Amino acid sequence: MEFLYKNSALVAQERISMSAELLKQVIGNLRQATFAKDYSNPESFINLPQDENILKSITAIKEKKNKPNLKYIFVAGIGGANLGAKAVYDALFGYFDNFYPQRLPKMIFLDTINPKVSASMSGFIEQNISSADEILVCIVSKSGETIETIANLQEVSQILEKKFGDIKERVIVVTKEGTRLWQISKEKGIDTLTLPETVVDRYSVFSAVGLTPLSFLPFDTGQFLDGAKGVVDSCLSDNPEQNPAMLSAIIISEHYKTGKSINDNFFFHPELESLGKWYRQLMAESLGEEKRIEGRLEKVGITPTVSIGSMDLHSMAQLYLAGPQNQITTFVYAKDTGVSPQISNSALFANLSPDVSGETPEHIVSAMYRSIKTSYIERGIPFMEVVLPDLSAHSLGSFMQFKMIEMIYLGALLGVYVFDQPNVEEYKQKAKEMLAKK
Incomplete structure (x- = not known):
């Protein structure tokens, strides 16, 4: 798994270094948890x-x-x-x-x-x-x-x-x-x-x-778990350049400070839409919080959204490119999908589009992916990339563990406790009370 952000995330290196210093204690706590090998x-x-x-x-x-x-x-x-x-x-x-x-x-x-x-x-x-x-x-x-x-x-x-x-x-x-x-x-x-x-x-x-x-x-459960185990060392590194979870959290946090309260997760593989929804819940329930600061109630949270490429280039790109710049985007893309059929001309629609004849779907999607990134760069829209080697159980395990560790860092940077959801319990209790009134 590769995490790419330079020349696109638009966060100064000194800001990354400052936040990395703030997270050293959190990294120490996570390392201690791995050493203990328990569930304390x-x-x-x-x-x-x-x-x-x-x-x-x-x-x-x-x-x-x-x-x-x-x-x-x-x-x-x-x-x-x-x-x-x-x-x-x-x-x-x-x-x-x-x-x-x-x-x-x-x-x-x-x-x-x-x-x-x-x-x-x-x-x-x-x-x-x-x-x-x-x-x-x-x-x-x-x-x-x-x-x-x-x-x-x-x-x-x-x-x-x-x-x-x-x-x-x-x-x-x-x-x-x-x-x-x-x-x-x-x-x-x-x-x-x-x-x-x-x-x-x-x-x-x-x-x-x-x-x-x-x-x-x-x-392959073993590969799924191996993928998760394989990212832990890098995601607990003190060096932000070697720690994708820390880098991602810092970039999202820095843009949140400037008013970008939306994190759009743009998956260029439609089969990953449910993975996006898994992450949506992870971020929303972990970071949404009401807290009092100097007697004033402050609402904290980043709104996670899920986009699917290339479909949502035809439904959301106009907003993303020309609308209010209130989001930081995480693109997710796999290098190898494991299949690469070639598109041939049908007799019925021969020569309709020379651009796609002889191409592979993978190459077309790659062109779409590269084109939207180019547009973001030209317009100064910040983004980062998670590039998976493939769409295997191993890659899914790596991604999910990386994102859960990222959330720990994000919570620390935003001053939020990421392991409860009191307001969810609030609605559940009200629902039970309503159902009890038969």
Whole structure:
């Protein structure tokens, strides 16, 4: 993975050096967390990719639950409980599902409440699933009481029970030890995995939260974890030139100080859109905060947006190039997509566009990517680049760990505690109160 910013980020080197000095204590805390190899504080999420006990527990359940005729994995979870797994699934499999209907198993994510999905699920199960071995239900909720997750769990469970009877052997629960969900699962003999108390959902993709559903796919878990482990040393370096997480955080922070409160993450691969949404939650929930400074209430936060190339060059580029300069952009691009077919003229549209005849889609996308960067430079619009070697499990692991460490640095620079979300809990409590008034 390469991080490129010189001549495009528009942040003075002395400002980078000053901020790097401020982050030395934070780096020390992260190093201490890696040395301890435990989960004594929230920063310990950094140790998840090296935790062999997590992998052993997941492997044991996979060996017990996996069936040769497994067709569908229903993942009931929302927010940090499912965005990481969905990001990886869509990047490697889901975006292309329509082209490979016979490739199984497929994941179905039950996140928000949708009456049409609920109404359609019964017919889908009736028509497409003939044996309980063909399905797996994975419930992911750290608190064990997330309203949307519990509602979706109840819905899919009762449909499956109606068709197959007792389905507990086809269910996996991932929750914090001691929750009501954990207690019920244990009482009923449902296979249950836990995650460390201190690990926050949005930082948990390398725990049972993300790895459990992904482990049932033709997915290289080892490479995914190796990618995460491989960036830790550089992301904990004191030298900002060797530390992409620190550099990215400093650049975003410096532009935030000048009024650029939007961080647009521009992915030039549409299969990475869900990865963008994973990062959107990571940044939004980590940095959005109300705090009092000298008796005055100040609202802090950077708004993360997701753009997809080259599609959004035809929907958002006019705003980005000519609109208010209130954002710092992070372009994400992979050097090698693994395929390179050539575009040939069809008989029907021969000679319609000589510019594309004989080209590869990869080369066309590269031209689009280089052209928008050139326009940004000419207009003085700041950006940085994350260049992935490919779109593999290893690259995804590297990117996700890099971004989670980046968030620690950003929180320190903005004076924000990145491991809570009290205002999210506020709406959840109000929703429970409203539902209680039947």
